[in-house]
Amino acid sequence: MKKGKKLYEGKAKILYAAPEKGFAIQHFKDDATAFNNLKKSTIEGKGILNNRISEHILSSLNHIGIETHLVKRINMREQLVKLVEIIPIEFIVRNIASGSLTKRLGIEEGTVLEKPLLEFCYKNDSLEDPLIAREHIYAFNYCDMATLDRITKKCYRINDFLQGMFKAIEIKLVDFKLEFGLTKLEEDGSPVVKILIADEISPDTCRLWDATTDKKLDKDIFRKDLGNLIEGYQEIARRLGILHEQSNISPIKFTKPTAVKIKKK
Numbered sequence: 001m002k003k004g005k006k007l008y009e010g011k012a013k014i015l016y017a018a019p020e021k022g023f024a025i026q027h028f029k030d031d032a033t034a035f036n037n038l039k040k041s042t043i044e045g046k047g048i049l050n051n052r053i054s055e056h057i058l059s060s061l062n063h064i065g066i067e068t069h070l071v072k073r074i075n076m077r078e079q080l081v082k083l084v085e086i087i088p089i090e091f092i093v094r095n096i097a098s099g100s101l102t103k104r105l106g107i108e109e110g111t112v113l114e115k116p117l118l119e120f121c122y123k124n125d126s127l128e129d130p131l132i133a134r135e136h137i138y139a140f141n142y143c144d145m146a147t148l149d150r151i152t153k154k155c156y157r158i159n160d161f162l163q164g165m166f167k168a169i170e171i172k173l174v175d176f177k178l179e180f181g182l183t184k185l186e187e188d189g190s191p192v193v194k195i196l197i198a199d200e201i202s203p204d205t206c207r208l209w210d211a212t213t214d215k216k217l218d219k220d221i222f223r224k225d226l227g228n229l230i231e232g233y234q235e236i237a238r239r240l241g242i243l244h245e246q247s248n249i250s251p252i253k254f255t256k257p258t259a260v261k262i263k264k265k
């Protein structure tokens with residue numbers, strides 16, 4: 001598929017215009033950044049693994065009726081996605097205390113939360129994605145009340161589904177970040193605004209621990225210099241059943257892509 005002009009370049013991905021209006025091509029880079037770009041590296045194969053893992057997770061969500069921007073994976077590094085208007089909020093769902101929650105409130109790392117905790121951060125790199133309250137969202141019109149209520153429900157539902165999915169492969173879903181976008185469609189002749197999961201869901205955006213050993217299999221390997229990031233991501237792909245046993249980074253051998261059924265709008 002021929003890529004059009006570059007629409008946006010982020011830390012780990014590039015978005016290009018797709019041949020058809022309303023769609024984009026999302027390209028996964030090998031770049032890794034942490035601590036708001038203070039730590040940077042290029043890790044060969046990371047983009048390929050995230051493309052494949054995110055495809056698997058987003059298409060599973062599409063299948064159970066939680067709509068995402070993913071249309072299909074095009075190649076090793078690219079996906080065809082629906083173009084959406086991104087809501088400038090990062091939705092963080094936490095099941096176990098880790099990362100910024102432990103630092104902010106002094107809660108011990110690994111504390112299992114009584115129920116999932118949803119946090120909102122304003123998506124703004126120069127402000128370091130600050131934590132915000134629902135009231136900030138309304139005050140500065142980042143998202144309307146009805147949309148925020150619908151997204152809140154979706155976040156808990158996505159958490160239930162993903163927790164189950166990872167539990168089945170002996171992985172604890174510690175926390176994760178979601179981004180949502182809006183797209184306007186016509187349904188029965190009238191305009192409808194759809195809320196779609198955007199961006200990616202991958203070991204770059206989730207904390208994933210081995211259920212028995214609590215070994216970190218996610219981007220914390222890079223953030224905290226815990227070893228080989230690719231080995232962690234490959235382990236996740238292998239357990240999800242999308243990576244052949246014993247493959248090294250080059251070449252990464254994946255099982256055949258699963259057919260993605262797109263619901264007719």
Ligand code: 5GP
Nearest residue numbers: 092098099100101175176177204205206207
């Ligand atoms: P924390 O707030 O503890 O740093 O992050 C909570 C969760 O959200 C972690 O799984 C982390 O990977 C994810 N997360 C939060 N902000 C970002 C971000 O800007 N980029 C990425 N890739 N993940 C994020």
